[in-house]
Amino acid sequence: MIGHIQLETAGSGLYEITAQLDAVVRGSGVTEGLCTVMIQHTSASLTIQENADPTARRDLEAWMERHVPEGDPHFTHTLEGPDDMPSHIRAALTSTTLSIPIENGRLALGTWQGVYLWEHRRRGSRRRCVIHIGS
Amino acid sequence: MIGHIQLETAGSGLYEITAQLDAVVRGSGVTEGLCTVMIQHTSASLTIQENADPTARRDLEAWMERHVPEGDPHFTHTLEGPDDMPSHIRAALTSTTLSIPIENGRLALGTWQGVYLWEHRRRGSRRRCVIHIGS
Amino acid sequence: MIGHIQLETAGSGLYEITAQLDAVVRGSGVTEGLCTVMIQHTSASLTIQENADPTARRDLEAWMERHVPEGDPHFTHTLEGPDDMPSHIRAALTSTTLSIPIENGRLALGTWQGVYLWEHRRRGSRRRCVIHIGS
Numbered sequence: 001m002i003g004h005i006q007l008e009t010a011g012s013g014l015y016e017i018t019a020q021l022d023a024v025v026r027g028s029g030v031t032e033g034l035c036t037v038m039i040q041h042t043s044a045s046l047t048i049q050e051n052a053d054p055t056a057r058r059d060l061e062a063w064m065e066r067h068v069p070e071g072d073p074h075f076t077h078t079l080e081g082p083d084d085m086p087s088h089i090r091a092a093l094t095s096t097t098l099s100i101p102i103e104n105g106r107l108a109l110g111t112w113q114g115v116y117l118w119e120h121r122r123r124g125s126r127r128r129c130v131i132h133i134g135s
Numbered sequence: 136m137i138g139h140i141q142l143e144t145a146g147s148g149l150y151e152i153t154a155q156l157d158a159v160v161r162g163s164g165v166t167e168g169l170c171t172v173m174i175q176h177t178s179a180s181l182t183i184q185e186n187a188d189p190t191a192r193r194d195l196e197a198w199m200e201r202h203v204p205e206g207d208p209h210f211t212h213t214l215e216g217p218d219d220m221p222s223h224i225r226a227a228l229t230s231t232t233l234s235i236p237i238e239n240g241r242l243a244l245g246t247w248q249g250v251y252l253w254e255h256r257r258r259g260s261r262r263r264c265v266i267h268i269g270s
Numbered sequence: 271m272i273g274h275i276q277l278e279t280a281g282s283g284l285y286e287i288t289a290q291l292d293a294v295v296r297g298s299g300v301t302e303g304l305c306t307v308m309i310q311h312t313s314a315s316l317t318i319q320e321n322a323d324p325t326a327r328r329d330l331e332a333w334m335e336r337h338v339p340e341g342d343p344h345f346t347h348t349l350e351g352p353d354d355m356p357s358h359i360r361a362a363l364t365s366t367t368l369s370i371p372i373e374n375g376r377l378a379l380g381t382w383q384g385v386y387l388w389e390h391r392r393r394g395s396r397r398r399c400v401i402h403i404g405s
Contacts, residue, residue: 002302036304042380063224077325077326085326088320103137112176
């Protein structure tokens with residue numbers, strides 16, 4: 001089964017999509033299987049991160065901003081703005097696609113795991129993900 | 136089919152889990168398919184790395200320790216200890232989930248590839264992985 | 271279904287393999303499903319990146335060369351040459367395996383997405399990928 005989710009991001013940062021994914025899984029009726037989500041963009045990405053203390057996610061974002069900074073004088077791909085090239089690199093360092101087992105009709109995530117869409121562009125955008133549910 | 140493996144880690148480092156995964160694959164009876172393994176934690180991760188010379192794995196660990204160091208004064212998420220925040224970042228930079236084709240009843244890994252659980256916490260922990268085998 | 275692709279790389283850099291993958295998908299006759307590609311090496315990797323402006327890929331390669339440089343005096347795994355250890359680290363920071371949904375008989379990539387094999391060794395090599403197509 002193929003499903004889709006869309007998210008309108010309001011700016012850079014981590015947006016949890018666990019609930020939307022779980023809704024697609026429930027809608028599929030699959031109780032034991034595999035859920036794969038792929039983001040259809042190269043300036044946003046996916047990651048599974050701690051869903052408890054938000055300071056963990058902020059420190060993760062800040063590390064990325066320090067190590068893949070905007071305005072790096074080495075960048076030549078600057079036509080789409082100073083936040084475009086860092087976005088592509090940050091996407092390459094994280095994930096474009098994630099496969100999560102389904103157990104008892106739910107994503108088999110650990111207690112503290114959430115699935116996040118990571119918007120890397122400053123202004124945000126409409127982001128689309130394609131989801132495959134297999135058994 | 137869904138399976139599980141557990142590993143008690145003794146401290147930070149790379150622990151090979153190829154044999155445990157291959158045992159789950161053999162137990163499934165699937166000869167051609169896909170094996171997906173997901174670690175249910177955000178302070179440990181997965182990676183496929185060279186399984187021959189151990190110096191390659193030590194250099195990989197050391198690179199990570201230099202670039203995502205403990206005690207980075209930028210970190211604010213420090214309540215769970217100085218090794219907690221680096222663990223989350225190191226996990227985001229590597230993999231939480233891996234999908235490996237099955238061919239002739241075995242993981243279709245290259246000659247020098249092994250699957251590793253990467254413990255990022257200093258003290259180690261009991262780590263759980265969920266495995267999905269599909270055809 | 272299991273398929274294979276081989277690529278003879280001419281040196282380090284990003285090589286697009288989207289067309290080869292799409293050919294395997296078409297050959298499978300699967301119209302809705304999941305395509306997983308795994309590279310059977312630890313000194314080359316996979317990534318989904320922008321397939322339009324080549325300066326984006328060059329900046330990505332250059333970032334990696336600056337942050338995981340050849341000749342880093344910390345490296346001890348140097349027997350196979352100065353470009354070997356950086357290759358393993360660059361592979362760990364990107365992807366060894368990618369799963370892409372299939373929709374209407376094609377890889378459900380976004381408009382600007384291409385699938386790339388990233389050769390990290392200087393001299394290039396014969397690189398093999400295993401592909402699994404599931405429904």
